[in-house]
Amino acid sequence: MSRADWKRGRFSATEEGERIDQGLRAWQRHVGDVIAYWRFSHSRSVSHDIYDESDEGGLAYDGPWPVPVLHATHVEAGDQENDRGFYTVDTLEISAVFAQVQKIGLTQADIHNDQYLRDRIAYDGRLFRITQMSILGQIRRQDVLVSITAVEVKPDELTADSVFAQYIPAAGAGER
Numbered sequence: 227m228s229r230a231d232w233k234r235g236r237f238s239a240t241e242e243g244e245r246i247d248q249g250l251r252a253w254q255r256h257v258g259d260v261i262a263y264w265r266f267s268h269s270r271s272v273s274h275d276i277y278d279e280s281d282e283g284g285l286a287y288d289g290p291w292p293v294p295v296l297h298a299t300h301v302e303a304g305d306q307e308n309d310r311g312f313y314t315v316d317t318l319e320i321s322a323v324f325a326q327v328q329k330i331g332l333t334q335a336d337i338h339n340d341q342y343l344r345d346r347i348a349y350d351g352r353l354f355r356i357t358q359m360s361i362l363g364q365i366r367r368q369d370v371l372v373s374i375t376a377v378e379v380k381p382d383e384l385t386a387d388s389v390f391a392q393y394i395p396a397a398g399a400g401e402r
Contacts, residue, residue: 239365239366239368240368242365243365243366243368243370246365246370247323247325247370250296250323250370250371251294251323251326253296254294254295254296254323254326255294258294258295258296258297259294259295259297259298259349260292260293260294260295261292261293261295261298261320261347261348261349262289262290262291262292262293262347262348262349263289263290263291263292263293263330263345263346263347264287264288264289264290264291264345264346264347264348264389265287265288265289265291265330265331265332265345266285266286266287266344266345266346267285267286267287267288270286285344285387286389287345287346287387287389287390289330290348291329291330293322293326293327293329293330294322294323294326295320295321295322295326296321296322296323296371297319297320297321298318298319298320298321298349298350299318299319299320300316300317300318300349300350300352301316301317301318301319302316303315303316303317315377315378315380316352316354316377316378317354317375317376317377317378318347318349318352318354318374318375318376318377318378319373319374319375320347320349320373320374320375320376321362321371321372321373322371322372322373322374323370323371323372324361324369324370324371324372327372334361334369337359337361337372342356342359343355343356343357346379346390347374347376348393351393352378352393353378353379353384353390353393354376354377354378354379355376355377355379356374356375356376357375357376357377358373358374358375359372359373359374359375360372360373360375361373379393381393381394381395
C-alpha cells in the first residue's frame with residue numbers, strides 16, 4: 227500500500243475549496259469585471275405554441291443581478307458573410323467563480339439540464355444570450371470555475387421583451 231492510499235494530509239477538500247474560492251474572489255476584486263444577469267422566468271412567460279417565440283405578454287425575466295466575473299472578453303465580429311448574407315453578431319466569453327453564479331440561482335442541475343439557455347447577460351452596452359456553459363474546475367465534484375459563452379441579441383429580436391428596451395436603439399440612431 228502506498229503512502230497516498232492512507233495519508234489524509236493537512237487540509238480537507240472542503241477547506242482547499244474555500245481557500246481557492248477566497249483567492250479567486252480576491253483576484254476578481256483587483257482585475258475582474260461585472261456583468262448584469264437576467265434569469266428567464268418559465269412560469270411568467272408567454273410564448274407561441276409552435277414557434278417558441280414571445281407571444282402576447284412577452285417573455286418574463288427576473289433580474290438584473292450584478293455578477294462579479296474573473297474575466298469577460300467581448301469579441302466584436304465585424305461584417306461576416308454567411309449563407310444568409312451579412313449579419314454581425316458579437317460574442318462574449320466569461321470566466322467566473324461558480325459560487326458567484328450560484329448566488330443568482332444557477333446550480334449544477336441548471337447547467338446539466340440547459341435551463342440557462344434563455345437567460346440574458348448585459349455587458350459593454352450590449353445584450354447577449356447564453357449558448358453554452360461549462361464547468362472548468364472541480365474539487366471532489368464541487369464546482370469551482372465556470373465558463374459562459376454568449377452571442378449578441380440583435381435589437382430586432384427584442385421587440386416583445388420590454389425589459390430590454392434600453393438595448394434597442396432609438397429610431398434613426400442606426401445600428402452598427
